[in-house]
């Protein structure tokens with residue numbers, strides 16, 4: 001999900017969203033997605049299995065937890081089912097449809113029919129709920145959902161199968177193949193899980209029924225209205241049925257989980273068949289991710305982050321954390337505030353940010369993030385997401401080296 005801003009939605013995305021400080025994603029795409037949030041919440045006691053005998057409840061909870069972890073907190077078909085009347089019965093929604101048709105010069109009845117058929121989907125609203133007050137981010141838990149032997153093996157397989165396209169993307173866009181492998185692995189396990197919600201249901205539900213408890217409900221709701229508009233414009237242009245595409249609960253689509261606005265701006269045809277297919281063409285997905293990162297100022301050859309330690313005498317944590325993930329500090333100002341770098345980091349020329357990853361009740365983890373770390377957070381606005389992408393990319397690359 002790229003770029004854009006917002007809650008993007010795939011499970012993964014979701015996850016990220018739950019954990020991130022800045023959520024939002026390629027368009028929200030990634031507000032990251034939220035999978036994590038769902039998974040973490042689902043593990044809280046008392047959240048599930050409220051009916052039935054106590055013993056059964058515990059068993060059911062355990063089974064559900066195991067199943068959720070196994071599938072990366074991905075939603076199953078059951079919860080993707082819409083409920084309630086279609087949006088055709090909501091006058092303000094139909095007014096929006098008329099205005100959209102006017103703005104975009106689309107056929108009014110076609111737009112009304114499309115939006116009118118979309119159905120309110122409670123599971124989507126639930127997934128977009130902000131985390132509870134007591135929710136504590138936990139990088140180790142987050143990481144364990146994305147860096148596992150199954151996803152690494154899938155990454156190796158994907159890399160071997162698409163070496164040519166990955167190398168071409170790197171050559172043309174300056175974006176390393178392993179980063180693209182990391183993104184596609186975290187987003188959808190290389191297309192294995194591209195989301196089961198109808199994009200129309202997701203976008204319409206979030207445009208008109210975004211959970212009011214969210215601190216940025218109004219902003220998010222406007223965001224999804226714009227995404228809905230982009231999606232319908234695109235579907236109209238392509239002459240396709242807007243009710244068919246499926247994606248994350250936030251409407252993120254295909255192998256790279258692009259939100260509609262990211263698709264329109266950054267998706268490319270990279271296999272030369274004159275169509276852009278982010279669901280079925282790994283080459284198009286690879287080229288589109290590379291194009292996305294190039295647009296967000298990926299700098300070829302620059303590391304994403306460096307290890308950092310602290311000089312407690314000089315340490316000014318408030319100052320170091322103030323810019324959050326935005327790279328701001330020169331090497332000398334970083335050092336003056338007590339952030340200690342070593343080795344290759346001392347040759348770095350661009351600005352740095354101190355990235356803090358909370359570990360629940362444990363000690364936080366810290367790294368010095370570069371502008372390329374920041375670029376990854378433009379895909380999904382979460383430092384946890386970015387770190388998971390980087391670590392999956394590195395793990396797959398190591399495995400490739402070990403088993404050529």
Ligand SMILES: [Ca+2]
Pocket residue numbers: 268269270271272273274275276277281284
């Ligand atoms: Ca293509």
